[in-house]
Amino acid sequence: MTTQNRNTLLNGFCLVVGFLAVMRFMTVPANSTEGELRENPCPHTPSASIQGVPCSAVLAAAEVYDRKVRPILQVKCYDCHGVVARLPLYSKIPPVKGMVEDDIRHAKKEFNMSAGFPFMAEKDFLDDLHELREVLEEDRMPPRNYKAMHWKSGLTTEEKKIVMAWAKNIENALKATRVLPPASE
């Protein structure tokens, strides 16, 4: 390879890296339809219950979620699993646009954090807590291609500890309060 060829290649490479580095900081307003806001299914009456778990316990868990866990997940996960005001500019450029929209649709179907806790993606809302712990333990979320564009989007060890401890405590505590209906014959 001649020096000139090598320089051209190097310049091209720098251009691409520079372009990506700038792109990921530029954002555009997100469509409100991407939010899919959902009512909290637990009514604010302590005597009611959700899937056999008293609402008083669910609301106490949601309060800790909003205070300690949500601020972490909001930054690292809500681009795909929740409601955000802005999305990266690159997410509007075809064909990336289609891929990102597919990802978001898929992500919200699997796991929707839009309305906070309970997430209500699974049939059993306590299974969501288990799944949340599992993806963090196995470093499966955020997805690798997203982390490539957003270098600091992975959870720090400290953040992981906070989220996982909350999920584990809440899963155990809520399971203990659950009153299952008698099995029908």
Ligand code: HEC
């Ligand atoms: C770039 C988009 C994106 C981001 C950011 C993202 N996710 Fe996901 N997530 C997905 C998609 C797509 C799926 C469904 C397909 C799959 O499981 O890979 C998913 C699935 C999940 C599931 C369901 C588990 C499963 O195996 O299907 C959980 C739990 C989850 N994500 C948690 C998180 C958490 C926690 C974060 C932040 C730390 C996060 N995700 C960040 C796109 C994303």
